[in-house]
Amino acid sequence: MNDLRQLRHFVALAEHSHFARAAEAVHLSQPALSRSIQALESSLGCNLVDRHSRGFSLTAHGQLVLEHARRLLAGSRALSNAVSQLGNLASGELHLGAGPYPAARLVPQAMGRFAERFPRVRMQLLIDNWQQLRTRLLDDEIELFVADTRELAADPRLRVEPLQEHPGVLFCHPLHPLLQRSALSMQDLLEYPLAGTQLPDAVADALRQTAGVNEFLSIQCDNFMVLKELVSSSRVLSMAPWDVIAHDVQAGRLALLRLSGLPGMATSAYGIVSRAGHSLSPAAEQWQQIVRQQDRDSVIPTLTLPRG
Structure with missing residues (x-):
């Protein structure tokens, strides 16, 4: 393979589950998409799809290639973003994640600050639970996320920076x-x-x-x-x-x-999570700084529990 186009075509086919729709998504004719998939199969020496009367299904090799193709394409996007942002933040993309609770207040507030400072950087936010966010991070689909970190702090693949706790x-x-x-x-x-x-x-x-x-x-x-x-x-x-x-x-x-006779409910455990040993893009570095600042600057009304 001389470039990533064939992998991109294959990922589109897997995601759309239909040759015509996938071809439209990557701006190719259906025969051209079929030739691209066949060329990828030839270069890898294996069948990636089983074609049948109802359409197609991925083979075991196809499932394996799909997993690696997504990582390679995500890595390619990350490299392009980092290079384009090295001199300034006048372009590029930032792929972020957030757990349900940070996504309800802290993260959108930080996104607003970031957008005001760097309006030409496109942001994409994925909201999910911490388990799915960890998977997306390790697959290079997002660069960092803010979520509950109780189940993540012991993972050596991750860098976790705690944020403020809230009751x-x-x-x-x-x-x-x-x-x-x-x-x-x-x-x-x-x-x-x-x-x-x-x-x-x-x-x-x-x-x-x-x-x-x-x-x-x-x-x-x-x-x-x-x-x-x-x-x-x-x-x-x-x-x-x-x-x-x-x-x-x-x-x-x-x-x-308020429940009588019972201990108070657990506090939050928000944190900024990124991959250990990996450098962040300039946009992600700026985003991380803004999240820290927003977390410090937040004004939350005093909690007063009802009597009981």
């Missing part, structure tokens, strides 16, 4: 029936559905032991904006770090619950 809180609709009770127990809480993002193992285990149930969450969703809307329009309960709902509570859109 965890339980919240509900401002007219929720539980707010009328003078003291709440875990059994009171279990009368209603509880929604949340994917929990770190340590947090999930502690909650399961405290509640005495195998599955603590009734609804799991890694989009926190969806969770807030769910809570604000129903009797579903949820939990989150204080910083992402503080202004909603202050404005009366959400309310806090």
